[in-house]
Amino acid sequence: MDQAAIRVEGLVKRFGDVVALDGVDFDVPTGSVFGLLGPNGAGKTTAVRILSTILVPDGGRAEVLGHDVVHDPDGVRCRIGLAGQYAAVDPNLTGRENLRLTGRLAQLSGVEAGTRAAELLRRFDLIDAADRPVRTYSGGMRRRLDVAAALVHRPPVVFLDEPTTGLDLPSRNELWRMIRELVQSGSTVLLTTQYLEEADRLADRVAVVDGGHVIANDTPATLKSRLGSTVIEMGLGDEGRASRAQELLSRSLSVRPERDGSAVRLTSEDGARILIDALRILDAESLTPASLSVRQPSLDDVFLALTGHRAEGTDAAPAPEGAAGRRGTRSRGAS
Amino acid sequence: MSATATTAERADAARARKALIRPIRDGLLVAGRNLIAYRRVPQLLVFSTIQPVIFVLLFRYVFGGAVRVPGVRYVDFLMPGIFVQTTVFGAIGTAVGLATDLKSGLLERFRSLPMARSAVLSGRTVADLARNIFVAALMAAVGFAVGFRVHTNVMAFLFGMVLVLLFGYAMSWIFATVGLAVGDPETAQAAAFPVMAPLVFASSAFVPVDTMPHWLRVFASHQPVSVTASAVRALVLGGPTTSYVLQSIVWSAGILVVFAPIAVRRYRKTV
Numbered sequence: 001m002d003q004a005a006i007r008v009e010g011l012v013k014r015f016g017d018v019v020a021l022d023g024v025d026f027d028v029p030t031g032s033v034f035g036l037l038g039p040n041g042a043g044k045t046t047a048v049r050i051l052s053t054i055l056v057p058d059g060g061r062a063e064v065l066g067h068d069v070v071h072d073p074d075g076v077r078c079r080i081g082l083a084g085q086y087a088a089v090d091p092n093l094t095g096r097e098n099l100r101l102t103g104r105l106a107q108l109s110g111v112e113a114g115t116r117a118a119e120l121l122r123r124f125d126l127i128d129a130a131d132r133p134v135r136t137y138s139g140g141m142r143r144r145l146d147v148a149a150a151l152v153h154r155p156p157v158v159f160l161d162e163p164t165t166g167l168d169l170p171s172r173n174e175l176w177r178m179i180r181e182l183v184q185s186g187s188t189v190l191l192t193t194q195y196l197e198e199a200d201r202l203a204d205r206v207a208v209v210d211g212g213h214v215i216a217n218d219t220p221a222t223l224k225s226r227l228g229s230t231v232i233e234m235g236l237g238d239e240g241r242a243s244r245a246q247e248l249l250s251r252s253l254s255v256r257p258e259r260d261g262s263a264v265r266l267t268s269e270d271g272a273r274i275l276i277d278a279l280r281i282l283d284a285e286s287l288t289p290a291s292l293s294v295r296q297p298s299l300d301d302v303f304l305a306l307t308g309h310r311a312e313g314t315d316a317a318p319a320p321e322g323a324a325g326r327r328g329t330r331s332r333g334a335s
Numbered sequence: 336m337s338a339t340a341t342t343a344e345r346a347d348a349a350r351a352r353k354a355l356i357r358p359i360r361d362g363l364l365v366a367g368r369n370l371i372a373y374r375r376v377p378q379l380l381v382f383s384t385i386q387p388v389i390f391v392l393l394f395r396y397v398f399g400g401a402v403r404v405p406g407v408r409y410v411d412f413l414m415p416g417i418f419v420q421t422t423v424f425g426a427i428g429t430a431v432g433l434a435t436d437l438k439s440g441l442l443e444r445f446r447s448l449p450m451a452r453s454a455v456l457s458g459r460t461v462a463d464l465a466r467n468i469f470v471a472a473l474m475a476a477v478g479f480a481v482g483f484r485v486h487t488n489v490m491a492f493l494f495g496m497v498l499v500l501l502f503g504y505a506m507s508w509i510f511a512t513v514g515l516a517v518g519d520p521e522t523a524q525a526a527a528f529p530v531m532a533p534l535v536f537a538s539s540a541f542v543p544v545d546t547m548p549h550w551l552r553v554f555a556s557h558q559p560v561s562v563t564a565s566a567v568r569a570l571v572l573g574g575p576t577t578s579y580v581l582q583s584i585v586w587s588a589g590i591l592v593v594f595a596p597i598a599v600r601r602y603r604k605t606v
Contacts, residue, residue, distance in 0.1 A: 106450070
């Protein structure tokens with residue numbers, strides 16, 4: 001199991017003037033789940049499209065189970081399954097027909113594809129809707145079918161590109177459960193996500209990407225321990241008060257406060273203790289916060305901690321026109 | 336892991352063995368998928384056949400009376416033109432279908448599968464050919480109902496229909512390129528009209544070209560819609576056929592030779 005299922009070295013991809021990937025490296029060990037975490041436009045989808053032979057890189061190399069994506073694309077295609085963030089299923093076909101078609105185009109025989117379709121419909125809880133056209137499905141059902149379609153030919157490597165973006169919470173939990181089951185069956189999974197929680201729940205290892213670079217590559221636990229498990233954010237009303245609060249707190253507290261405009265942020269493993277101390281210190285100086293929030297670290301916090309700037313365009317940023325930006329996920333430089 | 340490894344190995348073996356038949360097999364699979372859409376969404380077919388039926392009635396009963404074609408009943412002149420016009424308009428469906436698949440992300444999935452690279456385009460155009468056969472048969476029935484008669488023999492008529500379908504198939508490849516280039520079904524529909532209108536109306540499909548101004552007549556007598564309509568007319572009404580039939584075949588073959596590689600190149604670069 002020490003052989004890398006996916007190997008990416010110095011990968012570069014440009015769309016006109018926009019550099020989507022600027023020398024990306026990572027390895028994914030066989031049988032593990034690897035998360036690519038980053039905001040829209042970070043280059044996650046571009047990396048997945050190169051690995052699934054849809055795009056050709058401008059530089060660097062990428063291999064899936066020893067097959068080069070440029071020199072042996074068909075060898076790669078036999079070994080991968082892809083589920084994109086836009087459910088790529090045919091709305092006019094039934095769920096079963098979609099899976100059968102995908103299976104047969106992945107070179108299964110008609111019988112194999114039929115058996116496999118029935119099996120996956122059951123596993124993804126779509127058996128009751130199996131013979132209805134997909135256009136009658138809910139968003140969550142479509143997404144499940146899309147993931148199922150990626151698995152029809154039992155690919156040893158599976159790419160899931162933002163599998164739960166836009167899903168409501170129950171559908172998201174359901175899909176997470178299914179992805180975990182998939183991993184237990186021994187597949188290697190490369191998952192892209194904007195949600196730290198998703199990477200945390202599913203991935204063995206996470207690469208944080210920003211601006212076409214990998215800026216961190218570690219286990220979720222280590223990434224989070226750099227941050228602390230609790231984020232306390234205090235709004236001080238104006239920047240002057242905020243910098244005074246930052247100075248005071250940095251003198252007396254064991255954690256380093258960060259200032260972001262008129263807000264001060266503390267991240268710690270021991271949230272309650274720090275919160276009590278911080279409020280006591282500020283109260284003594286008549287610096288009572290105007291607003292206060294206590295929460296789990298988000299992708300934004302990881303970014304701030306790793307890059308010193310906020311994640312840009314976390315919500316669908318406008319994409320440049322044409323092939324380069326059709327999916328709207330690699331619009332670096334738009335913001 | 337052993338099960339997954341064998342699947343991949345089997346797929347490797349399959350692609351080596353089936354290198355020759357894979358494009359045909361995969362193309363037919365995609366064509367079958369496209370034809371299901373016509374069955375599931377019959378509106379697609381109904382609206383694309385209502386329009387030519389209206390054209391037949393309009394030209395036969397409204398405009399037809401004012402058109403004089405020496406030596407021929409207008410309905411016999413009209414129907415060969417209608418056959419060509421119908422299949423040419425049908426090619427817009429190729430553009431719209433491909434643009435829809437491109438926009439929905441389905442082509443992206445297809446490109447990640449170990450299927451023949453040509454299958455998306457061949458499957459699309461073959462499905463549209465099948466649809467054209469159905470529509471052409473329907474238009475022939477409508478034509479016979481409003482008084483159209485074949486003056487030669489059945490074989491000549493069927494050969495004429497083959498010319499029409501071949502031309503429609505060639506046009507599908509032009510519109511495959513258009514659909515992939517614009518990447519959006521509504522735009523594909525809109526982009527098709529400026530190409531269609533001069534081809535279909537500045538032609539001998541509905542009226543003889545003799546009354547057109549000289550510059551237009553030169554275009555109208557040599558463009559593919561006119562020569563195909565003239566070839567079918569010669570075949571069903573009698574008279575010298577060779578020149579028009581050859582011209583029509585040359586046009587269809589020429590369009591295929593030029594546009595099939597362009598469409599394939601476009602497909603490889605798109606997504």
